[in-house]
Amino acid sequence: MVSQVMDSMREKAEIFVGETECQKKAIQLLDEFNIPRGLLPLDNIVEIGLVPSEGFIWLRQKKNKDHYFEQIGRSVSFAAEVTAFIEPRRMKKVTGVKAKELLLWIGVSEMLVDNSNSGNIQFKTHTGISRSFPVSAFVI
DSSP states (O other): OHHHHHHHHHTTOEEEESHHHHHHHHHHHHHHTTOOGGGSOOOSEEEEEEETTTTEEEEEESSOEEEEETTTTEEEEEEEEEEEEEETTEEEEEEEEEEEETTEEEEEEEEEEOOSTTOEEEEEETTSOEEEEEGGGGOO
C-alpha cells in the first residue's frame, strides 16, 4: 500500500537526493514543523520527498536503522523507507517506524509534540497503545 501512495504522491512532490542535501532538508523540515531533530535519527538518507499541498513526506535511507534512545530506555527500528503526513508538532499515519515494547515490536502511527508546558511527546500505535516521553530525550 505504501508504494501505491508513493507513486501517486511522487508526481506532485518536491524530491531531494544525495546524502548531504537530504540531511540538510531533514533538519530543515523538522525545525519548520517544531519537531525535535533527534526524533528521527536517520543515517545515510538518499532521498526525501515532500508534497506540500498534502503534508506528505518520505525519507529513504540506504538500509534499516535500529536506534536506542538512552534517556527513555527504548529501542526503535526505522525501515529503509519512512513515510508520514507532517504538520506543526505532529506526524501522523507514520509507516516504517517500530518501537520495542517489552518483547514485541509495535508500529508507531503518530507522534505529537505537546504544546503545553509539560514538554512531552506522545507516541501512538495502531493498536491503541500510547506513551509519552520528555521532549528533552529527542533534542540534539
